[in-house]
Amino acid sequence: MVKLTPLLEDVAKLSVAEQQLPYVGTIDEVLINADENTHPHIVLNDEQVIGIFLIDMLYPQSYEFAESGSLGFRAFLIDQRQQGQGYGGKVMSQLRDYLVQHYPSHHSIYLTVNCKNATAYQCYVKNGFHDTKECYLGGAAGPQHIMLMKLHT
Ligand SMILES: CC(C)(COP(=O)(O)OP(=O)(O)OC[C@H]1O[C@@H](n2cnc3c(N)ncnc32)[C@H](O)[C@@H]1OP(=O)(O)O)[C@@H](O)C(=O)NCCC(=O)NCCS
Secondary structure (H helix, E strand, C coil), rough: CCCCHHHHHHHHHHCHHHHHHHHHHHHHHHHHHCCCEEEEEEEECCCCCEEEEEEEEEEEEEEECCCCEEEEEEEEEEEEHHHCHHHHHHHHHHHHHHHHHHCHHHEEEEEEEEEECHHHHHHHCCCCCCEEEECCCCCCCCCCCEEEEEECC
């Protein structure tokens, strides 16, 4: 059956607050990074698009700290009108099982989060990522915590 859906139109409407742009960029900037090795994943609440993240299969090639066989979690955002309602935490609490299902040959996932981004840091650390206590200094908006989650525990 052929079905038409405005899903991508809704994805294009996702946005974050002006002061959050240094952490993730605009949705156009997120989508331009998607390709065959950097996969966009959409967050739906019921039928509504409320967020997006990228899974980077070549993360260890871009970041020296990442072990080979690991994934990268990038560009996570919940639309600004939906933030602070627990959706980010719910996404993160499902992430390990979701990745094991979709990327079974990868053993772990890394992310970096700006040291000033307390909301995102809390969202990650409360839901399975641990702080490696190392910092990544190559980000455009200042130092970032390097965080890691093992997928097969
Ligand atoms: C980071 C983000 C994805 C979190 O999504 P969210 O739906 O707003 O998060 P939640 O409502 O699930 O809150 C997650 C945790 O953040 C913490 N938190 C919320 N607001 C906070 C604040 N102002 N300061 C510190 N911690 C805060 C809470 O501890 C909460 O955990 P709890 O539910 O156990 O109380 C979202 O805020 C976002 O899109 N931000 C802009 C883009 C961004 O910064 N992305 C991360 C790039 S690394």
